Amino acid sequence: MALSGEAKRETTYRRNGLWFAAMAHRISGLALVLFLPLHFLALGLAIENEAALEGFLRWSDLTVVKLAEAGLVALLVIHLLGGLRLLVVENFGWSDAQKSAATIAASIAALIGFIFLVRVL
Amino acid sequence: LQRASAALLAPFVLGHLAVMFYATGSSLTAADILGRTSGSIGWALFYCAFVIVVAVHGAIGLRAIAIEWGHVGERKADAVMLVTGAVLVLLGLRAVFAVIAPGVA
Numbered sequence: 001m002a003l004s005g006e007a008k009r010e011t012t013y014r015r016n017g018l019w020f021a022a023m024a025h026r027i028s029g030l031a032l033v034l035f036l037p038l039h040f041l042a043l044g045l046a047i048e049n050e051a052a053l054e055g056f057l058r059w060s061d062l063t064v065v066k067l068a069e070a071g072l073v074a075l076l077v078i079h080l081l082g083g084l085r086l087l088v089v090e091n092f093g094w095s096d097a098q099k100s101a102a103t104i105a106a107s108i109a110a111l112i113g114f115i116f117l118v119r120v121l
Numbered sequence: 122l123q124r125a126s127a128a129l130l131a132p133f134v135l136g137h138l139a140v141m142f143y144a145t146g147s148s149l150t151a152a153d154i155l156g157r158t159s160g161s162i163g164w165a166l167f168y169c170a171f172v173i174v175v176a177v178h179g180a181i182g183l184r185a186i187a188i189e190w191g192h193v194g195e196r197k198a199d200a201v202m203l204v205t206g207a208v209l210v211l212l213g214l215r216a217v218f219a220v221i222a223p224g225v226a
Contacts, residue, residue, distance in 0.1 A: 032179070033182060033205065040209075040215065044219045047215070115142075116142065
């Protein structure tokens with residue numbers, strides 16, 4: 001709802017596919033950096049003894065955990081491909097094929113996440 | 122530094138993805154995982170380097186988010202970055218030690 005006397009906030013940029021790509025890159029990065037300490041703490045259980053790590057690994061056999069792991073793999077691939085896109089744009093310039101490449105990258109990330117899920121389930 | 126760490130991370134991430142896919146195709150018990158990783162100098166070097174570069178990259182990224190979404194000043198953002206980097210390096214190197222150092226577990 002537009003406020004009287006004020007310009008309506010411009011949000012049409014959010015319909016740009018490459019804005020989604022940039023947002024996906026940021027959100028995936030945020031999720032990964034928040035996840036990493038947990039990953040390191042889990043591996044660090046091996047310092048206590050093998051049984052502690054084994055206990056954690058058996059908990060990670062739960063289906064919901066495996067789904068989350070597959071999601072994390074997909075996020076990692078999204079972030080990797082989004083970062084590569086940025087490096088290409090900044091070093092080799094823009095091309096109209098970028099949008100197609102971003103879509104293909106998202107598809108690859110989803111595919112790799114799915115393959116990982118199938119392997120662990 | 123963010124772009125340089127990103128470029129460095131690409132092969133590390135691909136290597137880690139390959140390791141994960143190999144591991145999920147093999148046994149995932151603690152004994153089997155530690156049997157594969159324990160005592161390996163090569164993997165120790167790989168993952169120590171990976172941890173350091175990830176810590177740099179993640180810390181700088183979080184600094185950018187703190188400024189743009191958290192609306193904090195540069196000094197606070199720098200503090201976020203330093204704390205994040207330190208936590209990731211310390212926990213990461215500890216994790217590498219945990220799975221590589223022979224006789225730890």
